[in-house]
Amino acid sequence: MSWPEPPDWLRLEVEPRRLARGGTVTVAFDAPHDRIAEYPRELGLACLAHHAGRFKTGEVGNPGGRFRVDRQDVVCADWRLLDDAEGEFEFTVPGEGPYSYEGDVVSFYWGVWLRAEARVLDREAYVAVVVDP
Amino acid sequence: MKLRIDLEQGTFAAGDPVNGEVVVLDGGRSRGAAIELRFVERSLPFEHVAFATEPVQLTDEELATGAVLPFALALPAEALPTVQTEHGSLIWELRVAVDVPLMPDFDERLELLVAA
Numbered sequence A: 001m002s003w004p005e006p007p008d009w010l011r012l013e014v015e016p017r018r019l020a021r022g023g024t025v026t027v028a029f030d031a032p033h034d035r036i037a038e039y040p041r042e043l044g045l046a047c048l049a050h051h052a053g054r055f056k057t058g059e060v061g062n063p064g065g066r067f068r069v070d071r072q073d074v075v076c077a078d079w080r081l082l083d084d085a086e087g088e089f090e091f092t093v094p095g096e097g098p099y100s101y102e103g104d105v106v107s108f109y110w111g112v113w114l115r116a117e118a119r120v121l122d123r124e125a126y127v128a129v130v131v132d133p
Numbered sequence B: 001m002k003l004r005i006d007l008e009q010g011t012f013a014a015g016d017p018v019n020g021e022v023v024v025l026d027g028g029r030s031r032g033a034a035i036e037l038r039f040v041e042r043s044l045p046f047e048h049v050a051f052a053t054e055p056v057q058l059t060d061e062e063l064a065t066g067a068v069l070p071f072a073l074a075l076p077a078e079a080l081p082t083v084q085t086e087h088g089s090l091i092w093e094l095r096v097a098v099d100v101p102l103m104p105d106f107d108e109r110l111e112l113l114v115a116a
Helices: A032-036
Strands: A011-015 A018-020 A024-030 A041-056 A066-082 A086-092 A105-116 A123-132 B001-007 B011-013 B017-026 B035-042 B046-052 B058-059 B068-076 B083-084 B088-098 B106-115
Touching: A011 A123, A011 B011, A024 A041, A041 B035, A066 A105, A066 B001, A105 B035, A105 B088, B001 B011, B001 B088, B017 B035, B017 B088, B035 B068, B058 B068
Parallel strands: A018 A123, B011 B106
Antiparallel strands: A011 A024, A024 A086, A041 A066, A041 A105, A105 A123, B001 B017, B017 B068, B035 B046, B035 B058, B035 B088, B083 B088, B088 B106
């Protein structure tokens, strides 16, 4: 899986990059004031599920045919408003939530994301975090 | 054909024994039955068996109503815990497969709750 690079104006430090469920991740950020003031953004620790879904199509040559289509959905996330140019957030990984897993029909990926406020799928930045069982 | 899988315990951890019995509630023509533990990725309507233990033969005989077939298996030492989410699950299950002559195999499954 490939992920977008963090924008060059944002510095993110994520510690630790690998932890067990129930552990805490500290995310330090540093960004120019004008970028933060441009429009509201949120920083979050989120788990994305990549999973197989079923899609029914009636396209020419395959009327009523079914194809496997992989989808991405946020399984759990903790978002914080990024309202300062620099600072630090602490995120706790749920003790009973998903752990990092890469499979055939289900995968769970953890990471630190930046998004436009309240737009779940508008991911702008990513730092991978590995969550062990 | 109707089977019921009874377990000695309800929650498991990696490496735990998985002991119990298969009760034949409604028997029928068969050439035997085997049981295995499987780690299954599930994203409805798809599923993928990521790992399965070697099947253990429960019997080579026809399944008679009322028969009780004990089994003793074990979760692998590195077994991952159960995860269930709205968008996909990782689960352990017991699967009993009955070899039915000239018919597709019959199977009975039971999900296990495996904690970290």
